Amino acid sequence: MRFSKLLLLSFIALTFVLSSCKDDEMTGGDPCVSNFNQKAMFENVADNLILPQLSDFQTKVNSLEVDLTEFVNNPTEETLLSTRVSFKSAWLQWQNVAQYSFGPAEDVFLRNSVNNFPLDVEAMQAKIDNEDTDFSSPDAYDKGFPALDYLLYGLEVGESGVLTFYQTETKYSTYLSAIISDIKERTDAVVAKWEGEYRTAFIENTGTAAGTSLSLIINGLNQNYELIKREKLGVPSGVLTLGFANPTKVEAYWSGYSTALVQEALQATKELYLGQEKGGLDGLGLDDYLQEVNALKAGDKLDDLIQNQFDVAITTLAGLGSSLSNEAENNKASVESAYAEVAKNLVNLKTDLPSVLCVSITYIDNPSDSD
Amino acid sequence: MTLTEKYLNQPTRIAPLVTFRVLFGALMAFGAIRFWANGWIEKLYLEPTFFFKFYGFEWVQMPGETAIYGLFALIILSALCIMLGLFYRISTLLFFLSFTWTQLIDATNYLNHYYLVCILAFLMIFLPAHRSHSLDVLRKPSLKRAKVPAWCINILIFQFCCVYFFAGLAKLNYEWLFRAMPMTIWLPERTDTPLLGYFFQFRWVAFAFSWAGALYDLTIWGFLLNRKTRAIAYIFVVIFHVLTKVLFNIGLFPVIMIFGTLIFFSAEWHERLWQYISRITRVKKGSQRISQNDNFEKSPPFRGGGGLSKMAITLFITFQLLFPLRHYLYSGDILWTEEAYRFGWRVMLVEKSGNATFYIKDSASTKKQEIVNGSHLTFYQEKQMAIQPDFILQYAHFLKEEYETKHGFKDATVTVESYVAMNGRSSRQFIDPTINLSKIKDTFAPRKWVLP
Numbered sequence: 001m002r003f004s005k006l007l008l009l010s011f012i013a014l015t016f017v018l019s020s021c022k023d024d025e026m027t028g029g030d031p032c033v034s035n036f037n038q039k040a041m042f043e044n045v046a047d048n049l050i051l052p053q054l055s056d057f058q059t060k061v062n063s064l065e066v067d068l069t070e071f072v073n074n075p076t077e078e079t080l081l082s083t084r085v086s087f088k089s090a091w092l093q094w095q096n097v098a099q100y101s102f103g104p105a106e107d108v109f110l111r112n113s114v115n116n117f118p119l120d121v122e123a124m125q126a127k128i129d130n131e132d133t134d135f136s137s138p139d140a141y142d143k144g145f146p147a148l149d150y151l152l153y154g155l156e157v158g159e160s161g162v163l164t165f166y167q168t169e170t171k172y173s174t175y176l177s178a179i180i181s182d183i184k185e186r187t188d189a190v191v192a193k194w195e196g197e198y199r200t201a202f203i204e205n206t207g208t209a210a211g212t213s214l215s216l217i218i219n220g221l222n223q224n225y226e227l228i229k230r231e232k233l234g235v236p237s238g239v240l241t242l243g244f245a246n247p248t249k250v251e252a253y254w255s256g257y258s259t260a261l262v263q264e265a266l267q268a269t270k271e272l273y274l275g276q277e278k279g280g281l282d283g284l285g286l287d288d289y290l291q292e293v294n295a296l297k298a299g300d301k302l303d304d305l306i307q308n309q310f311d312v313a314i315t316t317l318a319g320l321g322s323s324l325s326n327e328a329e330n331n332k333a334s335v336e337s338a339y340a341e342v343a344k345n346l347v348n349l350k351t352d353l354p355s356v357l358c359v360s361i362t363y364i365d366n367p368s369d370s371d
Numbered sequence: 372m373t374l375t376e377k378y379l380n381q382p383t384r385i386a387p388l389v390t391f392r393v394l395f396g397a398l399m400a401f402g403a404i405r406f407w408a409n410g411w412i413e414k415l416y417l418e419p420t421f422f423f424k425f426y427g428f429e430w431v432q433m434p435g436e437t438a439i440y441g442l443f444a445l446i447i448l449s450a451l452c453i454m455l456g457l458f459y460r461i462s463t464l465l466f467f468l469s470f471t472w473t474q475l476i477d478a479t480n481y482l483n484h485y486y487l488v489c490i491l492a493f494l495m496i497f498l499p500a501h502r503s504h505s506l507d508v509l510r511k512p513s514l515k516r517a518k519v520p521a522w523c524i525n526i527l528i529f530q531f532c533c534v535y536f537f538a539g540l541a542k543l544n545y546e547w548l549f550r551a552m553p554m555t556i557w558l559p560e561r562t563d564t565p566l567l568g569y570f571f572q573f574r575w576v577a578f579a580f581s582w583a584g585a586l587y588d589l590t591i592w593g594f595l596l597n598r599k600t601r602a603i604a605y606i607f608v609v610i611f612h613v614l615t616k617v618l619f620n621i622g623l624f625p626v627i628m629i630f631g632t633l634i635f636f637s638a639e640w641h642e643r644l645w646q647y648i649s650r651i652t653r654v655k656k657g658s659q660r661i662s663q664n665d666n667f668e669k670s671p672p673f674r675g676g677g678g679l680s681k682m683a684i685t686l687f688i689t690f691q692l693l694f695p696l697r698h699y700l701y702s703g704d705i706l707w708t709e710e711a712y713r714f715g716w717r718v719m720l721v722e723k724s725g726n727a728t729f730y731i732k733d734s735a736s737t738k739k740q741e742i743v744n745g746s747h748l749t750f751y752q753e754k755q756m757a758i759q760p761d762f763i764l765q766y767a768h769f770l771k772e773e774y775e776t777k778h779g780f781k782d783a784t785v786t787v788e789s790y791v792a793m794n795g796r797s798s799r800q801f802i803d804p805t806i807n808l809s810k811i812k813d814t815f816a817p818r819k820w821v822l823p
Binding site: 240243 | 483563619790
C-alpha cells in the first residue's frame with residue numbers, strides 16, 4: 001500500500017532527526033509556559049507606576065501652566081525664574097512618563113507632541129512669525145518642552161534679553177501659551193483615560209500576543225530605551241556621525257540640564273523593568289517574570305545581566321557633567337562611554353527579553369503577509 | 372503503455388486545466404488588487420531606498436514610481452486575461468515576467484507562496500489551458516481542444532506534491548517536533564480565536580499541531596493522488612488551510628493551495644463542475660460544453676513525447692526535486708544559518724529576531740562610525756536583515772560603497788555586532804564580529820563568518 005509506505009518513509013526520516021538531537025539549553029521547564037501572574041504585574045505597573053507618575057506629571061504641567069500664564073501676563077525676571085523652576089520639574093517628570101507611550105498616550109501622540117528634539121528653530125521661528133499655533137503634526141519639531149527650552153532660555157543670553165521678547169511683542173507670548181495648552185490638553189486626555197476605563201482594560205489584557213499589556217510594556221520600554229540610547233546620548237556623542245560630536249543636538253540645549261534628563265529617563269526605565277514604585281516598593285515587574293521562567297543567557301541569569309548593566313550604565317551617567325552639550329564638546333569620551341554602557345543592555349532588553357517571554361516586538365511589524 | 376505514454380502523452384480531458392486556469396487568474400488578480408489597496412506598493416517598493424537582492428539577480432532594478440504601479444496594473448490585467456482565456460499565451464508570459472519582476476526587486480519580501488506563483492505562472496506559459504472555456508476559443512474556434520497530453524495536468528500535480536512533501540520534510544527537525552517550536556510561541560498569541568482559542572494556552576496543543584502539521588504535509592499529497600481517499604483528503608486540505616489562515620498572517624497561501632489542489636480531481640469531476648456552473652449561470656448548453664469531437668491529434672506542439680519537451684520536463688522535475696535539498700550540502704543548522712533556506716518550501720518554520728549594529732572604519736584615517744540602520748533601511752528590512760546572513764553581507768557592501776563615495780572613506784572596513792534569538796531562547800552572537808564584511812564575497816561556499 002502506498003500509504004503504509006509513506007508512513008514508513010516518515011518514520012525513517014524521523015529517526016534521522018532523532019539522531020541529530022541536541023540538548024536544550026533552557027532548563028526551567030517548558031518554554032513560553034509559566035505560572036507568572038501577569039495580572040498582578042499589570043496591576044502593580046498601572047497602580048504604582050503609571051497612574052502616580054502620570055498624575056504627578058499632570059500636576060507639574062498644571063503648575064507650569066499657571067506660572068507661564070503669570071509670566072505672559074506679567075513678564076518680569078521674577079515670573080521668568082519661577083516659570084523656569086516649574087518647567088524643569090515638569091520636564092524631569094516627563095522622563096518618567098515617556099515610556100508609557102502606548103494606549104491613551106499613543107492616541108494623542110503624547111511623546112512626539114511633548115518632547116520631539118532637537119528643536120527645529122527655523123521652523124518654529126517661521127510659525128511664531130506667522131502666528132501659527134497648529135501642533136497637530138507628530139512629525140514636527142517645533143513644539144513641546146524643547147520649544148519651551150528655547151523660548152525661556154535661548155532667545156537671548158541672560159534673563160533681561162529673554163524678557164524683552166515678551167515685553168515688546170505679543171507673538172512670542174501667544175506661542176508660549178499655545179505650547180503649554182497643547183501639552184496640557186494631551187496630558188489631561190491621557191490621564192482621564194487611564195483613570196477611566198483603560199486601567200481595567202490594561203490589567204485584564206493578559207497573554208503574549210501583539211497588543212496585550214505585556215507586549216505594550218516591553219515595546220514601550222524598548223522604544224524609549226532606544227531613544228535614550230540614540231537621541232539623548234548617541235547623537236550628541238558623535239558615534240553616529242563620523243566621530244564629530246553634536247553638542248547642539250542635546251535634549252535641553254539652552255537650559256543646559258540635559259544630563260539630569262537622561263539620568264532620570266534611565267532610572268525610570270530601570271524602575272519599570274523592576275516594577276518599582278518611585279522611591280518605594282519593588283513590586284512585580286519584568287525581572288520577576290524573567291526569574292519565573294528561569295531565563296538564562298550563555299549560562300548566566302538574564303535578569304542578573306540586565307540589572308547589572310542598568311547599574312553600570314546609571315553609574316557611568318552619574319559621572320557626566322550637568323551639561324551634556326559641554327561634555328560632548330569638551331569631554332567626548334565620557335559621553336561615548338555612557339552611550340556604550342547604555343547600548344550594552346539593548347540586546348538584552350530588545351532581543352532576549354521578548355524572546356524568552358515569547359512576545360514579539362510589534363513596533364516592527366510585517367507590513368505585508370508572511371509565510 | 373509505457374510510463375512516458377501514460378504520464379506524459381496520453382490524451383487527457385482538458386477540464387482540470389481549465390478550472391485551474393480560471394481560479395489561478397482570478398486569485399492572482401485579486402491578490403494584486405489586494406496588495407495595491409493595502410498600500411503595500413508604497414510600503415514595500417516606494418518607501419525603501421535600498422533593496423536586498425537574490426543571488427544572481429542583482430541586476431533586477433526597482434522600475435521607478437510610476438512604473439511600479441504600471442507593473443502591478445500589468446499583473447492585474449494579465450491575470451484577468453488568464454482567467455478569461457484571452458490572448459492566453461501572451462498573457463501568461465506577461466504575467467510571469469511582471470510578477471517575477473516584482474518579486475526580484477527586494478528579497479526582503481520573499482515568501483514561499485510567491486515563489487510557487489512564479490513557478491506556476493512559468494508552467495502556464497506552456498500549458499494549453501485556454502483551449503476550452505475561453506474567449507480565445509470564442510474568438511478562434513479552431514483552437515478548441517477536448518483533450519491535452521497528460522503531462523499538462525500531471526506537472527501541476529507534481530508541483531503541488533513537491534510543496535507539501537518538502538514542507539513536511541523541513542518540519543522533521545528537533546525544534547519542530549520536540550520543542551514544538553515555533554507553535555509554542557505562536558499558538559498562545561491566538562487564544563482569542565473563536566472556539567479553538569481556549570486550547571492554545573496548553574503546551575500539548577502546540578505539540579499536537581506540530582506533529583499533525585508535519586504528518587499532514589508529508590502524506591496529504593499521497594491521499595490526494597489516491598482516487599479512493601481523495602474526497603476525504605480534500606476535506607482535510609480545506610480544514611488545514613482554513614485553520615492556518617485563521618491563525619497566521621499568511622495572505623493568499625491557503626487559498627492558492629485550496630484552489631490548486633483541485634487539480635488532483637478527475638476530469639469527470641471537473642466536467643460536472645463546469646456543467647453545474649453552466650446550468651446555474653444559464654449559459655446556453657453546448658456553447659461552453661467540451662466538445663466530444665476529439666481533435667487532440669491536431670495539436671502536436673503540446674505533446675510531451677517530443678525529444679525537446681521531454682527533456683525540458685525531465686529537467687524541471689529534477690530541479691524541483693533536488694533544489695530544496697541543497698542544504699544537505701552544508702553543515703550547520705539551517706534554521707540558524709539560513710544557508711540554502713529559501714526556495715525549499717520552508718514555511719512558518721522558525722521564530723527569530725535579531726539586532727545588528729554595524730561599524731564602519733576608514734583605513735586612511737581614524738574616522739569611524741556606528742551605523743543607524745534606520746537611515747538606510749525600513750523597519751521591516753532591518754528586521755529581516757538582522758537574521759539573514761546574505762542580507763547582512765549585502766548591507767555591509769552597500770555601507771562600504773556609500774561611505775566611500777559620500778564620505779570619502781578609503782578601503783572601508785565594515786564589522787557587525789549581531790545577535791539573534793531563536794524559538795524562545797535568549798540570543799547568541801550571529802556573525803563573527805572581527806570579520807571585515809566588506810572583503811567577503813557571497814558565494815555558494817559555506818559561510819565561515821556565520822557563527823555556529
